Amino acid sequence: MRGAFALLACFALSACGLQPLYSSGNNGAIPSGLAAVQIPTIAGRGGWLLRGALEDRLNVAGNTSPRYRLDVRLDDALEALGVLNDDTISRERRILRARYQLIDIASGEILLDATAGADAGIDVVSSEYATIAAEQTALENLTKEVADRMVTRIALTLRSQGADKAAAVADE
Numbered sequence: 001m002r003g004a005f006a007l008l009a010c011f012a013l014s015a016c017g018l019q020p021l022y023s024s025g026n027n028g029a030i031p032s033g034l035a036a037v038q039i040p041t042i043a044g045r046g047g048w049l050l051r052g053a054l055e056d057r058l059n060v061a062g063n064t065s066p067r068y069r070l071d072v073r074l075d076d077a078l079e080a081l082g083v084l085n086d087d088t089i090s091r092e093r094r095i096l097r098a099r100y101q102l103i104d105i106a107s108g109e110i111l112l113d114a115t116a117g118a119d120a121g122i123d124v125v126s127s128e129y130a131t132i133a134a135e136q137t138a139l140e141n142l143t144k145e146v147a148d149r150m151v152t153r154i155a156l157t158l159r160s161q162g163a164d165k166a167a168a169v170a171d172e
Contacts, residue, residue: 032064033155037058038068039069039072043074044074049143050098051072057147066105068105073098074097075095075096077094081093089124091121093119093122094138096139099115102154122134
């Protein structure tokens, strides 16, 4: 009974149109396309962290010559959320937003123009060191989360570009 259900589930999933991005491993079109993304320097500590996180995620197929450029503008802000009666802050929110464009280097065409962001709450405690450490840890975690969102969106864009190119070749 379980075997029949598993077989039926496999057929249902294959009919739904879901396709894995990395179906052909590190040598496929998506990983090689991601590895061909060049990331210029991003200003600030958050930019340095985000660029490192993006390079870790994009360079899945090894070094290749760049075909795309990823321009990123980063907005990092700390907001006071909880203010006590004596005007001291008890809670902060760190907000990290990245506006990015994926540009085809050869043609100059903007393939993707999007925004990714994340935020985290931070408790402000009596130890200034602990609060600063919490703010820095939040920034590190947020850059990883934003990088994950950006890479997913870039991979989907590259997949649709590949489908568009295949359709154009088929029409000719």
